[in-house]
Amino acid sequence: MAGATRPVSVIVLSWNGLDVTRACVSSLLEHTSHPDFSLIAVDNASSDGTLEYLRGVQGITLVENTENVGFVKGNNAGIRACDTDVVLLNNDTEMVQDDWLERMQEVAYSAPDIGVVGCRLVNAGGNLVHAGTYMPVPSYWGQEYPGDEKDINQYPGDAEVEGVIFACAYIKRELIDRIGPLDEEYFSYFEDSDYCMKAREAGYRVFRCGSATVKHLENASTDLNRMDFSGTFRRSREVFLSKWKDTIDGRYARKLTWHSFISGEDLYSRASAKLLWAFDRAAVDVNLGFLEGAERAELADFRINDMKNRGRDRDRPQVLFGPADMLERADGSCNIGYVFTPYDRFKPEWVKELNRLDEVWVPSAFQREAALISGVRKEVVVMPLGVDPDYFHPGIKGHSLEGRFSFLACVEWGPSVAWETLIKAFADEFAPDEKAVLIMKVTSPAPGAEVEEAVEAMGLAFDRAPVVFVMDHDIPAYQAGGFYRSVDCLVEAGRSAEPGTEMLEALACGVPVVATDWGSAGEFIDGKAALGVESVPAPSPQAGLNWADPYYGKLRSALREVFVNAPAAREAALAVSESVRRERSWDLVASKMIARLDGIG
Amino acid sequence: MQAKGVDVDQVMEEVNRAVAAPDTLLAEFWKEQRTQAPNLAFLYPPYSKTLVVNLDMVSRNWEIDPEFELGSRRRLVGRLVVAFKRAARGGLRWYVNPIVHQVRKFNMLVTRTLHDLANNLDEISGRVAEIEKSDAPARLATLEERLEKLEKREGE
Numbered sequence: 007m008a009g010a011t012r013p014v015s016v017i018v019l020s021w022n023g024l025d026v027t028r029a030c031v032s033s034l035l036e037h038t039s040h041p042d043f044s045l046i047a048v049d050n051a052s053s054d055g056t057l058e059y060l061r062g063v064q065g066i067t068l069v070e071n072t073e074n075v076g077f078v079k080g081n082n083a084g085i086r087a088c089d090t091d092v093v094l095l096n097n098d099t100e101m102v103q104d105d106w107l108e109r110m111q112e113v114a115y116s117a118p119d120i121g122v123v124g125c126r127l128v129n130a131g132g133n134l135v136h137a138g139t140y141m142p143v144p145s146y147w148g149q150e151y152p153g154d155e156k157d158i159n160q161y162p163g164d165a166e167v168e169g170v171i172f173a174c175a176y177i178k179r180e181l182i183d184r185i186g187p188l189d190e191e192y193f194s195y196f197e198d199s200d201y202c203m204k205a206r207e208a209g210y211r212v213f214r215c216g217s218a219t220v221k222h223l224e225n226a227s228t229d230l231n232r233m234d235f236s237g238t239f240r241r242s243r244e245v246f247l248s249k250w251k252d253t254i255d256g257r258y259a260r261k262l263t264w265h266s267f268i269s270g271e272d273l274y275s276r277a278s279a280k281l282l283w284a285f286d287r288a289a290v291d292v293n294l295g296f297l298e299g300a301e302r303a304e305l306a307d308f309r310i311n312d313m314k315n316r317g318r319d320r321d322r323p324q325v326l327f328g329p330a331d332m333l334e335r336a337d338g339s340c341n342i343g344y345v346f347t348p349y350d351r352f353k354p355e356w357v358k359e360l361n362r363l364d365e366v367w368v369p370s371a372f373q374r375e376a377a378l379i380s381g382v383r384k385e386v387v388v389m390p391l392g393v394d395p396d397y398f399h400p401g402i403k404g405h406s407l408e409g410r411f412s413f414l415a416c417v418e419w420g421p422s423v424a425w426e427t428l429i430k431a432f433a434d435e436f437a438p439d440e441k442a443v444l445i446m447k448v449t450s451p452a453p454g455a456e457v458e459e460a461v462e463a464m465g466l467a468f469d470r471a472p473v474v475f476v477m478d479h480d481i482p483a484y485q486a487g488g489f490y491r492s493v494d495c496l497v498e499a500g501r502s503a504e505p506g507t508e509m510l511e512a513l514a515c516g517v518p519v520v521a522t523d524w525g526s527a528g529e530f531i532d533g534k535a536a537l538g539v540e541s542v543p544a545p546s547p548q549a550g551l552n553w554a555d556p557y558y559g560k561l562r563s564a565l566r567e568v569f570v571n572a573p574a575a576r577e578a579a580l581a582v583s584e585s586v587r588r589e590r591s592w593d594l595v596a597s598k599m600i601a602r603l604d605g606i607g
Numbered sequence: 608m609q610a611k612g613v614d615v616d617q618v619m620e621e622v623n624r625a626v627a628a629p630d631t632l633l634a635e636f637w638k639e640q641r642t643q644a645p646n647l648a649f650l651y652p653p654y655s656k657t658l659v660v661n662l663d664m665v666s667r668n669w670e671i672d673p674e675f676e677l678g679s680r681r682r683l684v685g686r687l688v689v690a691f692k693r694a695a696r697g698g699l700r701w702y703v704n705p706i707v708h709q710v711r712k713f714n715m716l717v718t719r720t721l722h723d724l725a726n727n728l729d730e731i732s733g734r735v736a737e738i739e740k741s742d743a744p745a746r747l748a749t750l751e752e753r754l755e756k757l758e759k760r761e762g763e
Contacts, residue, residue, distance in 0.1 A: 156614055269667075300675075301667065318676065337678050337685070405619035410626065438646065443626050458649055472646035474625045479613045479652045480659075488615040 011108060012091065012115070013042045014176070017084030020060070020097040021050035021074050026223060027097040028059055031066075037101035040108050048084045050074040076193040081172070085187045089179065096173040098223035102128070106218040110176040113164045113215040121181035121210030122202055124170025125218035128157050135222065137396075138167030138214050140286075141199060141254055142312040146247055148199050149308045158403045158488045161396045163216040169202035170212060174220045177201075184208055196242035203250050258291035260600065263319065263338055265295040266327040269305060273507060274328055276483055277391055281327075282310055284392075284596035293319055297328040297335060323603055325367070330356035333363065340364045340606055344389065346373045346526070348422060348502035349551035350543065352380040360384065365606065367599075369505040370526035376503070387602060391505050392595035393514045395587035397487050400516035400580055404491025411442045411569055413520075414493040416508055419450040419457055421501065421547060424522070424556050426464060428499040429473060431561040436471035442569060444473045445493065447481075490515040495568045495575070498527060499561060501544065501553040506530060510590060516583040518575035520564045524554035534578035537564045613652055621650050662725055669714035673700075673707045 016034065020027045034045065045066040049057045051073050060068050069083045081094050091114070093107065106125065114123045127136035134157040136150045150171060152160065172188075175198065185204050188197045202212045262285065266278040278294075285292045286309060294313040305311055324338030330345040330352060343360050344367040347353075352360070360366050360382050367389040368374050377386045406412070413432065417423045429444070436442040450457050457475065466473075481489060486508075490496060496512040496519045503525025512519050513535060521527045523538030531538035539561045541554035568575045588594075625648035677692045679685035696703075 158615075299668070300672075335678065405616045407619065407623055407626065412622075443622070445622055461647070466647065468646075470646060472626050472648065474622050475649045476618055476622065477649055477651050479618055479650070481615060481618060482612045485615045489618070492615060492619050 011040055011042050012111060013044070014040065014091045014093060014107065014111060015044050015046050015084070015088040016093045016095050016107070017046045017048060017081055018095050018097050019048045019050065019077065019080040019084065020052055020056050021080070022052045022054045022056055023097055024052075024054050024056045024059060027052075027056050030095070030097045030099055031060070031063060033100040033102075034095070035063075037104050038107055039104040040111070043107055044088070044090075046084045046087050048080045048087075050076070050080050077172075078188045078190050078192050078194065078197045082187040082190065085182060091179045092177050092182070094172045094175050094177065095220075096222065099127075099174055100221040100223075102219055102221050106220060107176075109218040110215045113213050114176050114178055116164070117211070119209060119211050120213050121178050121205040121208075122170060122212045123176040123215050124167070124213070125174055125215045125220055126157075126161060127171070127173060127220055127222040129154070130221070130223050132157055134160060135224065136171060136173075137161035137216070138165075139169040139171055139199065139202075140309055141168065142309045143254060143258075143291075144316065145308065145312050146243070146251065146254070147308065148196065148246075152484070153306060155482075155484055157219075158397075158485060159401050160484065160487075161214065161216050162399065162401050163396070165214055165216065166211050167214045168212070169199050170214060172198035172201070173222050173224075176215075181205055181208070181210055184210075191245050192242045193238055194242065195239045196246040200246055200249065203253065207253070257289055259289045260603070261291045261293075261319065261322040262603065263293045263295055263322050263324040264313075264327065265297050265324060265335055267297065267301070268294065268310060268314075269301050271483065273391075273505070277507070278327060279307065279310060280392065280394055280592040281596055281599075282313060284592040285600075286313075287593060288596050288600055290596075290600060291316070293317065293322070295324075295335065297326060297332045323606065325599070326363075330359055333359050336363060342367055344368075346370075346503070346505055347376055347380075348504050349376075349546050349548060349553050350503065351376050351551055352382065353548060353551065354381075357381045367602075370529055372503060372526050372528060373505075389599055389602070390590065390595060391507055391510070392590045392592040393507075393510045393586060395514065395591050397484055398490075398511045398514035399487070399587060400491070400583055402487040402491045402515060404488055404493075406492055406494075407443065409441060411495075411572060412493040413442070413444045413495050413497050413565065414447065414489065415444065415497045415499060416447045417449070419448055422504075422553070424499045424501050426460075427556055427558050427561060428497060429461065429464065429466070431558055432473065432565060433466045433470040435562045435565055436569075438469055438471055440471055440569075442471045444471070444497075445476060446473060447476045447489070448478065450478060486511060487515050490517045493517065494572060495520060495565075497565070498522060499539070499556050500525070500527070501546070501555060503553060509536065510586060513579060513582050514586045514590075516576070516580040518568055518579040520561070520568055522554055522556040532578075532582070535575065535582040536579075537568060537575075539564050618650075625650060658725060658728075662721060665718050665721060669711075669718040671707060671711055671714065673703055 018030060047060045047066050048069040049060055050071050067087060069087055071080060071083065085092055110123050110125055114120055126134060129135045133154050134152055135154055137152060139148055139150050141148050185208050189200050192200065205212060264282060267274045268278055269275060282292055292313050293316045294310065320337055321339050323340040324336060325342045325344050326333045326336055327344040333343050341363045342365045343363045346369050357380050361384060363384060366377060366382055366384050366386045368377055368386060369389060369391045371388055374386045374388050415428055417425050432444040448457055490512045496517055498506060498509055498521035500522050506521060506527035509519050509521055509527055509530055513530060519536040520539060521536060522541050523531050524541045530536045539556040541556045543552040544555040546553045677689050679688040681688060
């Protein structure tokens with residue numbers, strides 16, 4: 007820790023729940039290395055022995071309420087019982103790391119305008135349930151993110167957030183002096199969102215401390231006491247809306263309609279989801295429309311669900327992000343096609359479609375060139391795709407194969423990937439005793455028999471290193487970084503010119519890449535972290551259009567090079583990782599788009 | 608039917624096993640034709656992805672809506688075109704809507720039935736897996752018994 011520690015009081019509120027309270031207090035006392043903290047226990051008239059237990063704990067300050075005054079008044083009693091900074095801590099939490107309090111305090115004092123600091127919360131099963139909160143509009147139903155994901159060390163950084171829940175929250179005393187304690191109009195629920203709003207209104211920022219993790223059993227008091235959750239929640243929501251609805255509605259400075267896909271596993275859906283969040287963070291009110299049909303199914307993402315329900319508004323600019331032959335729904339005040347081609351050019355009918363729009367965005371300089379030589383007459387602007395630094399970074403948990411160098415290729419089975427060249431190059435290059443493996447993560451349009459038959463037909467030699475096909479496994483998208491971190495090199499033997507998002511993600515994770523040096527991928531090739539494989543133009547399935555075939559020999563030598571120089575390649579990739587995460591974050595991509603939209607007027 | 612995702616650690620564990628195994632992990636239908644393919648493994652997810660995906664598609668698309676958004680990409684005459692379409696829709700509503708209602712009703716029933724079937728399949732698969740699991744030691748014991756008998760016979 008950089009600075010000296012400051013005194014801080016941890017306030018634990020209880021209302022029955024002896025077992026959880028005992029576990030909380032003992033884990034707090036055992037696993038808190040902060041040298042200057044005191045524990046204030048506030049009991050809301052427990053009748054199950056909790057109060058007696060707390061009376062017996064040495065060295066704590068106990069505030070005994072004669073009735074259940076609720077979460078808000080209970081915590082306020084603790085806040086009034088001290089004059090230091092406070093940490094509000096639910097009695098259904100447990101400490102899992104000793105320096106959690108020092109880390110939260112360090113973030114709180116890393117800038118004078120940080121007033122409230124939350125942390126990462128994992129549930130009893132170890133899944134990450136909280137790294138911040140948001141208030142989706144127009145449902146105004148406060149949500150936590152990421153919700154319920156396996157903890158792979160996502161959200162590791164300290165970052166400004168919209169809000170945090172007060173199951174574990176560090177609040178500076180100067181903020182309390184300025185805006186007072188929690189608002190006692192609330193009994194339970196929404197008081198934390200309210201406080202974060204109030205703090206922000208007073209010029210303070212709310213942060214998440216990504217290096218502190220606490221276990222949270224979630225609503226233990228409500229469950230244990232069979233409390234009317236819905237009624238309490240609804241009442242609190244009404245109070246919250248009466249105070250903040252106008253402020254929340256007024257936070258949006260710009261408007262945009264985003265037409266794309268959202269619920270698939272394709273690039274458009276994944277990138278759209280990230281961009282929509284980035285736009286919202288940047289105060290852009292986005293209406294989500296679709297290029298095809300209407301994706302009505304509710305997603306687990308409440309913010310995006312709300313964007314689907316905001317209704318149509320033709321007076322705002324529209325971005326249509328999808329295949330160039332699906333841009334018919336352009337009917338905004340200004341229509342922008344955000345497209346790319348897998349080939350060396352755009353098909354003539356796509357060009358015709360694009361020339362009907364007001365502007366064209368493409369993800370790379372290569373794509374821009376392709377658009378221009380194909381005859382796109384409208385302004386063509388490069389808008390690169392991004393990467394989520396919370397999910398793609400070198401600290402993401404991987405599961406490496408011990409004693410074996412592993413190559414990973416993510417392949418959508420079909421002609422757009424030179425899978426046969428890759429398998430042959432690997433099989434011919436590596437002998438069985440070389441301890442290398444090629445993992446082919448295959449998504450197949452047809453059942454796996456087709457893949458097995460195709461590989462069988464290659465007649466691979468028996469004396470070679472293993473190739474393992476991971477067929478159609480539904481690995482949750484958020485775990486992609488974990489897959490990259492589990493291998494030593496990502497191989498992209500693509501023929502198509504599509505944007506190299508996987509390549510970008512692997513580099514953000516600090517994993518070296520071998521890729522066909524053609525198309526959008528070309529911009530990442532540096533010969534150290536990302537090795538390029540020379541290619542030759544080859545006819546694509548579209549008559550008159552080409553893509554690129556990686557050279558077999560060059561691919562072999564690139565695989566060998568990264569295998570032989572593994573430590574250097576890994577080091578180079580780690581060096582690149584930081585700049586990729588900094589320069590290609592979705593927030594930065596969104597801000598570039600916003601600047602462009604502002605320029606268009 | 609729930610789409611059961613597979614975590615990365617599970618996948619890597621599978622890969623590790625496949626690499627360590629001396630024999631292959633080919634799909635059943637392929638094993639019969641090719642008994643030896645060292646160092647080549649095909650790992651499949653423990654459920655039918657196609658069924659999950661198709662069921663998901665059915666769930667998303669059963670609800671057809673005759674009142675879909677009307678639009679036109681023609682800038683100048685767009686408003687006229689939309690007005691015409693709106694008028695045409697109004698005129699045909701008496702005929703189209705009852706049919707759409709019937710189709711929706713049918714789609715809803717089919718979707719619900721498919722979900723029920725998939726859930727039953729899920730449950731039965733689970734039961735079968737449990738039975739197989741619980742039955743395995745008994746089967747193994749019987750086999751060992753038979754083997755012992757055979758060995759004894761050979762010895763005699």
